[in-house]
Amino acid sequence: xxxxxxxxxxxxxxxxxxxxxxxxxxxxxxxxxxxxxxxxxxxxxxxxxxxxxxxxxxxxxxxxxxxxxxxxxxxxxxxxxxxxxxxxxxxxxxxxxxxxxxxxxxxxxxxxxxxxxxxxxxxxxxxxxxxxxxxxxxxxxxxxxxxxxxxxxxxxxxxxxxxxxxxxxxxxxxxxxxxxxxxx
Amino acid sequence: xxxxxxxxxxxxxxxxxxxxxxxxxxxxxxxxxxxxxxxxxxxxxxxxxxxxxxxxxxxxxxxxxxxxxxxxxxxxxxxxxxxxxxxxxxxxxxxxxxxxxxxxxxxxxxxxxxxxxxxxxxxxxxxxxxxxxxxxxxxxxxxxxxxxxxxxxxxxxxxxxxxxxxxxxxxxxxxxxxxxxxxxxxxxxxxxxxxxxxxxxxxxx
Numbered sequence: 001x002x003x004x005x006x007x008x009x010x011x012x013x014x015x016x017x018x019x020x021x022x023x024x025x026x027x028x029x030x031x032x033x034x035x036x037x038x039x040x041x042x043x044x045x046x047x048x049x050x051x052x053x054x055x056x057x058x059x060x061x062x063x064x065x066x067x068x069x070x071x072x073x074x075x076x077x078x079x080x081x082x083x084x085x086x087x088x089x090x091x092x093x094x095x096x097x098x099x100x101x102x103x104x105x106x107x108x109x110x111x112x113x114x115x116x117x118x119x120x121x122x123x124x125x126x127x128x129x130x131x132x133x134x135x136x137x138x139x140x141x142x143x144x145x146x147x148x149x150x151x152x153x154x155x156x157x158x159x160x161x162x163x164x165x166x167x168x169x170x171x172x173x174x175x176x177x178x179x180x181x182x183x184x
Numbered sequence: 185x186x187x188x189x190x191x192x193x194x195x196x197x198x199x200x201x202x203x204x205x206x207x208x209x210x211x212x213x214x215x216x217x218x219x220x221x222x223x224x225x226x227x228x229x230x231x232x233x234x235x236x237x238x239x240x241x242x243x244x245x246x247x248x249x250x251x252x253x254x255x256x257x258x259x260x261x262x263x264x265x266x267x268x269x270x271x272x273x274x275x276x277x278x279x280x281x282x283x284x285x286x287x288x289x290x291x292x293x294x295x296x297x298x299x300x301x302x303x304x305x306x307x308x309x310x311x312x313x314x315x316x317x318x319x320x321x322x323x324x325x326x327x328x329x330x331x332x333x334x335x336x337x338x339x340x341x342x343x344x345x346x347x348x349x350x351x352x353x354x355x356x357x358x359x360x361x362x363x364x365x366x367x368x369x370x371x372x373x374x375x376x377x378x379x380x381x382x383x384x385x386x387x388x389x
Contacts, residue, residue, distance in 0.1 A: 008254045015258050019265040026269045033276040041279065097286060118283045123220055123364045124341040158361065 041117060042102070046080050046087045048115035049104035058082050069176040075169070076176050085112060086180070088173040094165040096120040099129065101166070103173035109181070111141045111170065119162075126162035134166070143174045191316045198320020204297045205328045205373075206380050211297035214288045215329055216369040222344055225333035227281045229326025231274065231289060235266045236298055236318035240306040244314035247307045259302040264293045297321065332372050340364030 043056035053059065059080040069076045069088070077100070078089040085106040091098045097120035104112040114135045121127045128134060134156055141147060147167050149155040155163035198204075204211050211232075218224040239262050243250075250258050271289050274282040282289065292298065301321055306314040337344050340363030343353040362368045 008251055011251060012254060012257060012261075015261050019261050023265055023268050026272050030272040030276040034272070034279075037276060037279045118280075120284055120286055122361075123337070124359065124361050125364075 042078070042089065045089070045102040045115040045117045046082075046104070049087050049102040049113040050082060050084060051104075051113055052084050053082050059087070062086075065180045069180050072179045073172045073176045075172055079176075079180070086177060088176055089117065090169045090173055090176075092165045092169045092172070094119060094121055094129075095126050095159065095161040096122060099162070099165055099169065101169050103170055105173065105177045109142050109174070109177060111138050111174070114138055114170065121159065121162045126156065126159040128156050128159065129162050129166050134163070138170050141170070141174070143178055147171045147174075191312065194313055194316045195320040195323075198317060198322070199324040199327065202321075203324040203328065203380075204321050205325060206377050208297075208300075210300060211295045211325060212373075214291060214295060215325070215332070216366070216373060218285055218288050219329050219332035219336055219369060219372070220340065220364045221284075221337050222330065222333040223281060223346055224285060225326070225329035227274070227278065228285060228288065229322070229329050231270045231285075232292055232295065232298070232325055233319065233322025234270055235263060235292055236301060236322040237315055238266045238318075239263045239298060239302055240314040240318035241311055243302050243306040244309060244311045250307070255307060256299075256303070259299060259307075260293070263298055263302065267293045297325065328376065331376065332369070335372050336363045336368050340368060 039056075043059065046059055047053050047056070059082050062079050062081050065079045065081070065086070066076065069079060073090075075090045075092050076088060077091050080087040080089075085104060087102050087104045089100065089102045091100045093099075099119045099121070100117040102115045102117060104114070106112045116130045116135075119127065119129060121129055134154075137154060138147070141152075145152055147153055147170055149160070149163045149167050153163070153167050155167075200207075202208055205215050214228065214232075218228045239259070242262055243259060267290060270292070271282075274285075274289060301318060305317050309317070334344065338352060338354065340359055340361055342355075342357060342359040344351050363372065
């Protein structure tokens, strides 16, 4: 009886070990590439959010500012600085999952540009959050504008949750900027 | 198998007569969820087919060494490992689609379509048959996803976007959004099932 238990245990252990080794190998092969892809996408979004930045080299991630901003706004993920202002990357829960966006804010505290890094909203409804018609209305907004769907912001038809989430992100980016202003 | 079925029969069985989605009605959850875009169907189909074929082959290879009492945990470890490989590879090479498919890629592990093939077929048949069985079921699953994705995306958004290019467009009109939402999945799937059943009952007469 005992020997059977031991035999089964050992068999499972061997199977588990082999699986673990294979997965470790796959992970080490794909790890760099995954990190690279992630950086590439972030850099692309940052450049879209901050007109004028032409190369990823002009951007610099500032971990101090990130820490500082997260104390007030937990949705802040990353902050990049460049000559013309800062780019804040945030993540807020939308309708179909998290919406990640990069918000470019100029020295004057106004939104310069917005770029959605990833979203999983309903195609045809919430997915329209990426469209210029919606994102364009945030350009030039400052914290004084009190961004709110239905008032200062025109929401997307049939996608209230998405519109609110995206608006909240821009509002939080502006708030985060207020918090870190002058610290760069 | 020695009962005279050819590899081709096994393949056809997976695609049509025992189509996982339309006939056996397993693996429905992921299919209904991701089939709102054609592109999703392509990648989900490839991912599931890869896992099916690989796990079927491996299980058929070691089937005589697996102790009967602990076969299920071993199958799960094998399937989960292949799914994780797919997961990492997709994350590295098609990050946009990976993000969109989200949780449905890791959930292939618990797709009963795959465990059912491991337990019901691969653990009892030779490697070649198990591979073809996995391929057939996988292709059948993929085909249904492609048709559903095409119909739902075209009707629901008015156009088909593949690899960031619009390949078909119905022109400017207000598309019935219901097709890209959950009810649209059930509608499309139900009609496909009805059509297949009708076709088969016609053929019998």
